Amino acid sequence: xxxxxxxxxTYPGNIExxxxxxxxIEKGEFVFITGPSGAGKTTLLKLIIRAERPDRGEILVxxxxxxxxxxxxxxxxxRGVGFVFQDFKLLNHKTVxxxxxxxxxxxxxKKREIPKRVRQILRVVGLEERVVKQTPFKLSGGEQQRVxxxxxxxxxxxxxxxxxxxxxxxPGLTVEIMDLLEKVNYLGTTVVVATHDxxxxxxxxxxxxxxxxxxxxx
Numbered sequence: 001x002x003x004x005x006x007x008x009x010t011y012p013g014n015i016e017x018x019x020x021x022x023x024x025i026e027k028g029e030f031v032f033i034t035g036p037s038g039a040g041k042t043t044l045l046k047l048i049i050r051a052e053r054p055d056r057g058e059i060l061v062x063x064x065x066x067x068x069x070x071x072x073x074x075x076x077x078x079r080g081v082g083f084v085f086q087d088f089k090l091l092n093h094k095t096v097x098x099x100x101x102x103x104x105x106x107x108x109x110k111k112r113e114i115p116k117r118v119r120q121i122l123r124v125v126g127l128e129e130r131v132v133k134q135t136p137f138k139l140s141g142g143e144q145q146r147v148x149x150x151x152x153x154x155x156x157x158x159x160x161x162x163x164x165x166x167x168x169x170x171p172g173l174t175v176e177i178m179d180l181l182e183k184v185n186y187l188g189t190t191v192v193v194a195t196h197d198x199x200x201x202x203x204x205x206x207x208x209x210x211x212x213x214x215x216x217x218x
Contacts, residue, residue, distance in 0.1 A: 001025050001026055001027040001028075001029070001061070001062060001158070001159065001190050002024070002025040002048060002059075002060070002061055002159070002190070002192070003023070003024045003025075003058075003059070003060040004021045004022055004023050004024075004044075004047075004057065004058075004059055005022055005057055005058040005059070005060075006020055006021070006022055006056065006057045006058075007020075007021040007022070007047065007054045007056070007057030007058070007059060008020065008021075008054060008055045008056040008057055009040075009043055009047065009052065009054050009055055009214075010055055016213075016214050017040045017043040017214050018040045018043055018044060018047075018054075018211075018214045018215075019214045019215050020215065020216075021040075021044070021057070021214075021215070021216055022216075023209055023216065025190065025192065026190075027158075027190055028185070028188060028189075028190055029185075029190055029191075029207065030181075030182065030185040030190075030191045030192075030193075030204075030206045030207075031191070031192050031193070031206060031207050031208070031209060032192075032193050032194075032195060032200070032201050032204075032206055032207070032208040032209070033045070033192060033193070033194040033195070033208075033209050033211060034194075034195060034196070034198065034201055034208050034209065034210045034211065035196065035210055035211035035212055036196055036212070037196060038213075039196075039211040039212055039213065039214065040211050040213075040214040040215075041163070041164075041194035041195075041196075041211055042163055042194065044194070044211070045083070045161045045163055045192070045194055047059055047066075048061060048066070048081065048159075048161060048192075049066075049077065049078050049081050049083060049161070050066050050069060050074050050077060050078075053067060054067060061077065061081070061159070062080065062158065062159075064077065079107060079155060079157070080157050080158050080159065081157050081158075081159045081160075081161060082152030082153050082155070082157040082159070082160045082161065082189075083152055083160075083161050083162075083163070084145075084148050084149055084152045084160065084161070084162040084163065084165050085148065085163055086163055086164035086165065086167045086168060087168065088136070088144050088145060088147070088148045089148070090136040090144060090147060090148060090151075091136070092135055092136050092137045093135070094135065094136075095132065095133050095134060095135055096122075096127075096131050096132050096133070096134055096135075096136065096139075096147050097118055097132040097133065099136065099147060099151055100118050100121065100122075100147070100150055100151045100154050101114050101115075101118055103151055103154055103155060104117060104118075104154060104155065107155060117154055118132065118154065119132075121150045121153055121154045122150055124150070124153065124183075124184075124187075125146045125147075125149050125150045125153070125180060126146060126180065127143065127146050127147065127150065131143065131147075140173075141168060141169055141170075141173060142169060142173035142176055142177065145165060145166075145169065145173075145177050146177070146180065148165075149162075149165075149177075149180060149181070149184075153184065153189070157189065158189065158190060159189065159190045159191075159192070160181070160184060160185075160189050160190070160191045160192070161192050161194075162181060162191070162192070162193045162194065163194045164194060164195055164196070165177055165181070165193060165195075166178060166195070166197065166200070167195075167196075167197075174197075174200070175203075178193075178200060178203075178204060181193060182204065
C-alpha cells in the first residue's frame with residue numbers, strides 16, 4: 001500500500017529531515033510512526049501525499065510512484081488519502097456540516113448525495129446529528145477531532161494519515177480518538193499515525209516505525 005525506498009529529504013540550511021528511509025506498509029495495516037519532535041514524522045506523512053518531494057529515493061502509494069507524478073495528478077492521489085491534523089484545521093466560520101460537505105463539493109459529488117454521506121460519516125465517528133448545525137468552536141476538543149476525522153473519511157479513502165491526532169487532548173479523549181482510529185482500521189482503511197506518545201504504542205500494540213533525527217532506528 002505504501003513503500004519507501006531509500007528516501008532522503010533535506011531542507012534549506014542543510015537540515016536533514018529524513019535519511020535513507022525504507023519501509024513497507026501493507027493494505028489494511030495500522031502503523032505508528034514514532035519519535036520525538038523534530039524526528040521527521042510530519043515530513044514523512046507529507047511525502048506520502050506529495051505535499052513535499054524527496055531529494056532522493058522512490059515512494060509508492062497504492063502502486064503509483066508519487067515522486068514522478070505531474071502536478072495535475074496530485075489531486076487524484078489525495079482523493080484516496082485522508083489526512084487528520086493535530087490542530088484540526090477546521091473552518092470555524094462554517095458549520096460542522098459545511099466543513100465536511102465542502103470536501104464532497106470539491107470532488108464533484110451531486111448535491112442530493114451529500115447530506116446522506118455526511119450523516120453516515122458522523123455516525124461512524126460517533127457524533128450525534130445535533131452537531132451538524134454547530135460551528136466547531138462550540139464543540140469540545142474531542143468532538144472537534146472527531147469532525148476532523150469525519151472530514152478525512154467522508155470520501156472513503158483507502159489510507160488515513162493522522163499527524164499527532166491526540167497531541168492536544170487529555171488522556172481520556174486520547175483513548176476515545178485512538179479507539180475510533182482502530183475502528184476505522186477494522187473497517188478496512190489502512191491507518192498511519194504519527195505520534196511522540198510511547199504510551200499509545202504500548203497500549204495499542206501495533207507495528208511501529210521509530211524515527212530519530214530523520215533515520216529509522218528500529
